[in-house]
Amino acid sequence: MAKEKDVTTETEILNAAKRVFQQKGMDGARMQEIADEAGINKALLHYYFRSKQLLFEAVFKSLFFVLAPEINKILNDDSSIFDKIKNFTNNYISFVIKHPFLPNFIIQELNRNPEFITKLITNQYFPNIENFKNTVKKEINEGIIKPIKPEQLFINVLALNIFPFVSKPILKEFLKLNDKQYHQLLEDRKTEVADFIINSIKI
Amino acid sequence: MAKEKDVTTETEILNAAKRVFQQKGMDGARMQEIADEAGINKALLHYYFRSKQLLFEAVFKSLFFVLAPEINKILNDDSSIFDKIKNFTNNYISFVIKHPFLPNFIIQELNRNPEFITKLITNQYFPNIENFKNTVKKEINEGIIKPIKPEQLFINVLALNIFPFVSKPILKEFLKLNDKQYHQLLEDRKTEVADFIINSIKI
DNA sequence: ATTTGGTTTAACCATTTGGTTAACAAATCT
DNA sequence: AGATTTGTTAACCAAATGGTTAAACCAAAT
Numbered sequence: 001m002a003k004e005k006d007v008t009t010e011t012e013i014l015n016a017a018k019r020v021f022q023q024k025g026m027d028g029a030r031m032q033e034i035a036d037e038a039g040i041n042k043a044l045l046h047y048y049f050r051s052k053q054l055l056f057e058a059v060f061k062s063l064f065f066v067l068a069p070e071i072n073k074i075l076n077d078d079s080s081i082f083d084k085i086k087n088f089t090n091n092y093i094s095f096v097i098k099h100p101f102l103p104n105f106i107i108q109e110l111n112r113n114p115e116f117i118t119k120l121i122t123n124q125y126f127p128n129i130e131n132f133k134n135t136v137k138k139e140i141n142e143g144i145i146k147p148i149k150p151e152q153l154f155i156n157v158l159a160l161n162i163f164p165f166v167s168k169p170i171l172k173e174f175l176k177l178n179d180k181q182y183h184q185l186l187e188d189r190k191t192e193v194a195d196f197i198i199n200s201i202k203i
Numbered sequence: 204m205a206k207e208k209d210v211t212t213e214t215e216i217l218n219a220a221k222r223v224f225q226q227k228g229m230d231g232a233r234m235q236e237i238a239d240e241a242g243i244n245k246a247l248l249h250y251y252f253r254s255k256q257l258l259f260e261a262v263f264k265s266l267f268f269v270l271a272p273e274i275n276k277i278l279n280d281d282s283s284i285f286d287k288i289k290n291f292t293n294n295y296i297s298f299v300i301k302h303p304f305l306p307n308f309i310i311q312e313l314n315r316n317p318e319f320i321t322k323l324i325t326n327q328y329f330p331n332i333e334n335f336k337n338t339v340k341k342e343i344n345e346g347i348i349k350p351i352k353p354e355q356l357f358i359n360v361l362a363l364n365i366f367p368f369v370s371k372p373i374l375k376e377f378l379k380l381n382d383k384q385y386h387q388l389l390e391d392r393k394t395e396v397a398d399f400i401i402n403s404i405k406i
Numbered sequence: 407a408t409t410t411g412g413t414t415t416a417a418c419c420a421t422t423t424g425g426t427t428a429a430c431a432a433a434t435c436t
Numbered sequence: 437a438g439a440t441t442t443g444t445t446a447a448c449c450a451a452a453t454g455g456t457t458a459a460a461c462c463a464a465a466t
Contacts (some may be wrong), residue, residue, distance in 0.1 A: 008415080027230035028315065031454060033447060041415050071377075107370055108311050112231065114372040115402050118209060127377055146402070151378050151388060158374075159366030164358055166369065167310055169317040171361075174274075174330055175354050192355050200403035201350070212443080234424060244445050249425060407466100414461070420454075432443070 022101040071127045089194040145201040160193045225304040274330045292397040295364045348404040363396045
């Protein structure tokens with residue numbers, strides 16, 4: 001048997017499935033399209049992953065844990081809040097420009113089936129907010145930043161970074177920008193967003 | 204013929220379709236489910252709307268122009284930026300608590316088919332940002348707020364208001380909150396968000 | 407060379423799904 | 437009232453779709 005080829009085919013299927021599921025979602029994706037994308041027969045999908053549901057779950061888990069480390073960058077380092085925000089904003093926007101369908105895919109599929117997230121939370125890389133909360137509280141006590149609930153600050157940071165990607169089609173029309181102009185606006189946000197947040201919370 | 208009943212049935216179908224499409228999306232929705240939801244035969248859907256695609260477009264347009272006036276509230280009034288932001292934040296969060304699937308539906312379907320938005324922009328109620336831009340520029344010149352690109356401020360306002368609804372399932376898990384706690388957090392944002400923005404841009 | 411085991415495919419199957427048809431029911435018109 | 441138009445339904449249809457099967461393939465072990 002071909003152990004080497006084995007892994008290659010399974011990976012090829014998973015990669016093809018990632019591409020298709022990310023763009024079409026669970027409901028919009030077709031097994032035939034995934035097979036075509038992988039350049040193999042449809043029956044092979046079932047040979048390796050049994051069903052569409054199981055293939056989807058493999059894809060979702062894999063993609064979720066591509067995104068999770070990006071979130072952890074703001075949660076699990078020991079720098080100051082200002083540095084956390086600056087680094088995260090700069091990194092995250094670069095990251096999503098490379099994975100433009102990823103945030104929307106995660107959000108859409110978790111809205112479709114919210115219970116699914118319970119299958120992820122046991123994973124050691126599932127983002128944990130405790131360290132971030134402690135840092136915020138500490139800097140509030142030290143008089144570095146204004147009082148704010150850490151949860152609200154966390155949501156604000158994510159919102160300002162993620163939303164412009166998720167809502168790109170509608171924002172482009174509201175602002176009457178073409179693709180190039182919108183991309184420039186996102187580039188500008190690498191520093192704009194951090195400044196906006198820091199201006200709001202610094203004393 | 205039953206003019207009265209006529210309108211009632213068509214409206215009933217549209218309302219049922221709105222409920223189903225909002226929760227399941229175009230790809231996940233089934234004509235049979237819409238018919239069941241409306242309490243009528245599946246053939247009637249085609250009698251009134253010809254095809255799933257046309258029914259969907261009717262639903263999408265209708266729902267888009269439920270949301271649009273909310274966006275216009277921040278764009279087309281003559282109050283100061285601070286008041287615009289305060290009013291919008293308070294109103295919008297109340298509005299979406301009443302229509303929890305709406306923002307996600309619009310975002311999801313426009314990502315699925317971005318060209319569709321061209322069918323909306325000719326409508327007189329399609330949000331126009333000019334007035335907002337002028338007000339921001341004016342208040343910057345008057346030294347009331349710090350320099351910021353109006354487009355960036357607009358995105359920030361929308362992001363901070365809309366994102367917590369769109370990402371509810373994942374944020375709930377990140378923050379380890381139950382439904383009631385998350386709802387309280389959203390209630391708090393009615394004032395928190397406006398304060399956060401105003402703190403950032405005021406001189 | 408033959409066997410053996412996993413790998414891959416073409417063909418097939420059952421169900422779902424959007425859509426149609428033809429007949430029936432109920433208003434409206436004359 | 438009788439004819440005509442509009443509204444509604446049950447039954448049906450063709451295509452799409454997820455999934456299965458049996459046979460072919462192929463590399464390694466014997």
